[in-house]
Amino acid sequence: MNRAIEAVFREHGEGGVQMPPKVYITFPTGDFRTMPAFLPAMDIAGVKIVNVHPGNREHGLPTVMALTILIDPESGVPRAVLNATSLTDMRTGAAGAVAAKFLSPKREVTVGVIGSGRQAEAQVRALAEELRITRIRFWSREEKNAEVLASRFREFDASASGLERACDADVVITTTPSREPLVQDGWIHAGTHINAIGADAPGKEELDPRILLRARVFVDDMAQAVHSGEVNVPIARGLFSPDQIAGTLGEVVTGRKRRERKEEITVFDSTGLAIQDLAIARLALEGAEWIELPFP
Amino acid sequence: MNRAIEAVFREHGEGGVQMPPKVYITFPTGDFRTMPAFLPAMDIAGVKIVNVHPGNREHGLPTVMALTILIDPESGVPRAVLNATSLTDMRTGAAGAVAAKFLSPKREVTVGVIGSGRQAEAQVRALAEELRITRIRFWSREEKNAEVLASRFREFDASASGLERACDADVVITTTPSREPLVQDGWIHAGTHINAIGADAPGKEELDPRILLRARVFVDDMAQAVHSGEVNVPIARGLFSPDQIAGTLGEVVTGRKRRERKEEITVFDSTGLAIQDLAIARLALEGAEWIELPFP
Numbered sequence: 001m002n003r004a005i006e007a008v009f010r011e012h013g014e015g016g017v018q019m020p021p022k023v024y025i026t027f028p029t030g031d032f033r034t035m036p037a038f039l040p041a042m043d044i045a046g047v048k049i050v051n052v053h054p055g056n057r058e059h060g061l062p063t064v065m066a067l068t069i070l071i072d073p074e075s076g077v078p079r080a081v082l083n084a085t086s087l088t089d090m091r092t093g094a095a096g097a098v099a100a101k102f103l104s105p106k107r108e109v110t111v112g113v114i115g116s117g118r119q120a121e122a123q124v125r126a127l128a129e130e131l132r133i134t135r136i137r138f139w140s141r142e143e144k145n146a147e148v149l150a151s152r153f154r155e156f157d158a159s160a161s162g163l164e165r166a167c168d169a170d171v172v173i174t175t176t177p178s179r180e181p182l183v184q185d186g187w188i189h190a191g192t193h194i195n196a197i198g199a200d201a202p203g204k205e206e207l208d209p210r211i212l213l214r215a216r217v218f219v220d221d222m223a224q225a226v227h228s229g230e231v232n233v234p235i236a237r238g239l240f241s242p243d244q245i246a247g248t249l250g251e252v253v254t255g256r257k258r259r260e261r262k263e264e265i266t267v268f269d270s271t272g273l274a275i276q277d278l279a280i281a282r283l284a285l286e287g288a289e290w291i292e293l294p295f296p
Numbered sequence: 297m298n299r300a301i302e303a304v305f306r307e308h309g310e311g312g313v314q315m316p317p318k319v320y321i322t323f324p325t326g327d328f329r330t331m332p333a334f335l336p337a338m339d340i341a342g343v344k345i346v347n348v349h350p351g352n353r354e355h356g357l358p359t360v361m362a363l364t365i366l367i368d369p370e371s372g373v374p375r376a377v378l379n380a381t382s383l384t385d386m387r388t389g390a391a392g393a394v395a396a397k398f399l400s401p402k403r404e405v406t407v408g409v410i411g412s413g414r415q416a417e418a419q420v421r422a423l424a425e426e427l428r429i430t431r432i433r434f435w436s437r438e439e440k441n442a443e444v445l446a447s448r449f450r451e452f453d454a455s456a457s458g459l460e461r462a463c464d465a466d467v468v469i470t471t472t473p474s475r476e477p478l479v480q481d482g483w484i485h486a487g488t489h490i491n492a493i494g495a496d497a498p499g500k501e502e503l504d505p506r507i508l509l510r511a512r513v514f515v516d517d518m519a520q521a522v523h524s525g526e527v528n529v530p531i532a533r534g535l536f537s538p539d540q541i542a543g544t545l546g547e548v549v550t551g552r553k554r555r556e557r558k559e560e561i562t563v564f565d566s567t568g569l570a571i572q573d574l575a576i577a578r579l580a581l582e583g584a585e586w587i588e589l590p591f592p
Contacts, residue, residue, distance in 0.1 A: 020319045025334045025341060027369045034332040034343050038321045045321060047330050047345055049365055051372025059371065067365060067374050069345055073323045075355065076347025078363050081377050 002101070002129050004283055005094035006253055008039060008275040012221070013250025016041050019274050021223055029053055031201075037274035038073065046070040048084055048277040052201070054177065064088065068281040082281050091276040093122030095220060095249065096195040099268035100171050101130040102252045103218065103259050104193040108132040111156075112169035114183065114206065115176040116140035116149045119197055123173045124153060137161035137169065163187075174198050174206040185210035190263040196230035197270045207267070209234040215265035216246045218257070220273050230269040298397070298425050300579055301390035302549055304335060304571045308517070309546025312337050315570050317519055325349055327497075333570035334369065342366040344380055344573035348497070350473065360384065364577040378577050387572040389418030391516060391545070392491040395564035396467050397426040398548045399514065399555050400489040404428040407452075408465035410479060410502065411472040412436035412445045415493055419469045420449060433457035433465065459483075470494050470502040481506035486559040492526035493566045503563070505530040511561035512542045514553070516569050526565040 011017050018038040025032050030053030038045040050066035057063060066084035071077070100109075109131050113120050116138055124136060136158040140146035146160035166172070167187035173195045174183060185208040188194070194215070198206050207230055219225035226235055226242050234240035247257035249268060259266050307313050314334040321328050326349030334341040346362035353359060362380035367373070396405075405427050409416050412434055420432060432454040436442035442456035462468070463483035469491045470479060481504040484490070490511070494502050503526055515521035522531055522538050530536035543553035545564060555562050 018321050020321070023316045023319060023330070023332050025314050025316070025332050027334065027341070027372075029370055030372050032332070032341065032367055032372055034319070034330055036319050036321050036328070036330040036345075038323065045323070045328065047343070049332075049343055049367070049374070051367065053370075053372040056371055061371055061373065065372055065374065067377070069363060069365070071328055071345070071347065074325060074349075075352055075357055076323075076326050076328055076349040076361055077357065078345070078361065081363070 001090060001280065001283060002094045002097050002126055004279045005091060005276055006098045008279045009095070009098060009250045009253045011039055011041050012273065012275060013248060013254040013256065017275050019221070021227070029055055035274035035277060037278055039275055039278055040073070042279070043073060044070065044278045044282050045073045046278050046281065048274055050084070050088060068277050070278070070281055070285065080281070080285050082284055084277060084281060087277065087280045087284060088272070089118045089122040090126070091280040092119060092197060092270060092272055093126035095270050095276060096123045096173060096197060096268065097126035097130045098253065099195055099218065099249055100127055100193055103266040103268060104131060104171055105191055105259060105262045106170050108134055109170035110135045112166035112172045113138045114163070114166060114172070114174040115198065116142070116145035117175060119175040120149060120173070121152065123175060123195060123197065127171065128156070131171070137166040139163045139166040171195070176206055177204065178206045179203055181205055181208045183207050183211065188265060190265070192265050194265065194267045195270065196267055199228070199230040199232065200271050201228045202232055204228070205230060205233040209239045211265065212240050212267060215267045216259060217244065217267045217269060218246055218249055218252055219269045220249050220271055222248060224271040224273070225269050229271045230267070297386060297576065297579060298390045298393050298422055300575045301387060301572055302394045304575045305391070305394060305546045305549045307335055307337050308569065308571060309544060309550040309552070313571050315517070317523070325351055331570035331573060333574055335571055335574055338575065339369060340366065340574045340578050341369045342574050342577065344570055346380070346384060364573050366574070366577055366581065376577070376581050378580055380573060380577060383573065383576045383580060384568070385414045385418040386422070387576040388415060388493060388566060388568055389422035391566050391572060392419045392469060392493060392564065393422035393426045394549065395491055395514065395545055396423055396489055399562040399564060400427060400467055401487055401555060401558045402466050404430055405466035406431045408462035408468045409434045410459065410462060410468070410470040411494065412438070412441035413471060415471040416445060416469070417448065419471060419491060419493065423467065424452070427467070433462040435459045435462040467491070472502055473500065474502045475499055477501055477504045479503050479507065484561060486561070488561050490561065490563045491566065492563055495524070495526040495528065496567050497524045498528055500524070501526060501529040505535045507561065508536050508563060511563045512555065513540065513563045513565060514542055514545055514548055515565045516545050516567055518544060520567040520569070521565050525567045526563070
């Protein structure tokens with residue numbers, strides 16, 4: 001899966017995709033986003049439709065649910081409608097893994113994970129395919145949740161920990177819906193790579209903006225990141241500027257941009273791209289054995 | 297059905313809907329359009345996805361195929377995925393019927409139909425619910441097609457005819473994919489109402505632009521019409537200006553705009569709105585008996 005996601009970022013880096021900005025529709029209790037795209041080199045096109053309703057857990061429903069519709073470019077015929085709720089988790093995990101593969105200066109890493117939801121697990125599963133993980137520390141507002149998650153990764157010496165200790169790692173992954181910085185600048189040591197995953201809408205942020213100022217910051221898509229990624233709040237407040245973004249993950253994958261020094265900090269700001277959704281939907285459609293699509 | 301479509305135009309006229317512009321993805325052999333919307337007053341939200349592949353008939357497929365996904369505004373759960381190919385024809389027919397109901401100065405009308413495809417039939421079926429039709433003349437490039445269509449409307453004294461004769465009618469309906477004017481200015485008599493349905497993409501037009509200059513022109517949505525409706529080519533060529541558009545069908549339905557004189561010509565420029573798709577999808581979902589959804 002990571003290779004398929006790496007391939008779409010390569011296409012993105014080479015400018016070979018059509019991917020208009022996500023379209024947002026807002027409800028009193030949430031929103032939904034429509035994400036159309038076309039990847040000519042892979043002959044796949046379609047749309048992902050995904051909601052975000054933060055209050056859903058109280059009603060026993062996932063906060064985020066998604067459908068992907070695949071369309072045949074040649075004829076326009078709808079080829080498939082897929083439940084993309086799990087696929088969304090997986091493709092986001094894979095993007096983080098690809099970012100860490102290219103941007104972490106170490107192949108053998110300690111990992112700190114902030115947040116204990118589905119995305120925390122997806123990030124670790126995908127990362128383990130790219131780097132050798134020697135230790136994982138999970139932090140959650142509810143320590144119990146961190147412990148439960150850690151119990152699923154015994155093979156990586158996983159445990160629950162405090163927030164600051166979790167940030168003392170070679171790869172730090174943030175996966176919360178936070179609207180204020182959780183990760184303080186002083187906690188991040190030289191050479192760390194950070195996957196900033198949680199911020200995906202205006203107003204969300206997880207990192208102390210001073211981290212961005214001393215880091216080399218890569219994004220998945222420039223327009224989406226400025227609108228709704230980790231950088232959106234610092235940019236809106238004048239603390240950070242789009243000019244300070246080093247490049248896109250696509251540019252990293254194609255080799256045009258890279259980590260420059262071993263001791264610098266790198267950040268990958270992920271908002272989630274429609275082309276990732278198309279690529280993983282096709283893997284699912286082709287019957288990849290490791291993909292299950294439980295509803296919802 | 298016409299009442300449901302009239303109701304969504306009323307909501308549109310009152311500014312009570314969220315409907316971002318259609319998003320186009322282009323293929324070598326066609327395109328697809330993604331159309332999200334939310335109608336709070338009716339508690340419906342969703343997306344229509346529709347392709348246009350002009351070469352499909354050679355391969356035994358419809359040119360246009362559509363899916364509509366309905367989403368629950370409260371929770372974001374996908375409520376239904378509907379085959380919207382026939383629904384698209386029907387909701388477009390209904391919009392024309394609503395326009396003619398409000399803009400035709402006569403309740404008893406002769407009708408001229410330019411084009412003999414699915415939309416020609418849908419327009420007449422819906423119009424017959426609003427006005428008393430005393431005669432229909434169908435014109436098609438292939439006279440045989442006009443004759444076949446006429447045979448389905450014997451109760452309205454329907455026949456195939458020449459193009460100029462078809463335009464000599466109280467209500468003229470254009471439903472072709474033409475990229476040059478078919479209907480000449482001199483053929484349209486005082487007091488005619490025209491439903492200009494065919495033009496739905498940049499470069500398409502069916503009417504001599506001089507008709508627009510002497511008519512009162514209404515559109516379904518201002519931005520969509522300027523981009524891709526009957527007015528798009530005359531505007532691009534500087535022959536017509538968005539300022540000359542009299543208003544939207546929503547403004548007509550709410551009573552803020554109207555035909556001013558019995559002898560003037562009125563034009564309704566239809567591009568097709570996502571809110572129409574949502575309304576008719578809900579009718580289908582509620583099990584309206586007269587709706588069938590054959591595939592494709």
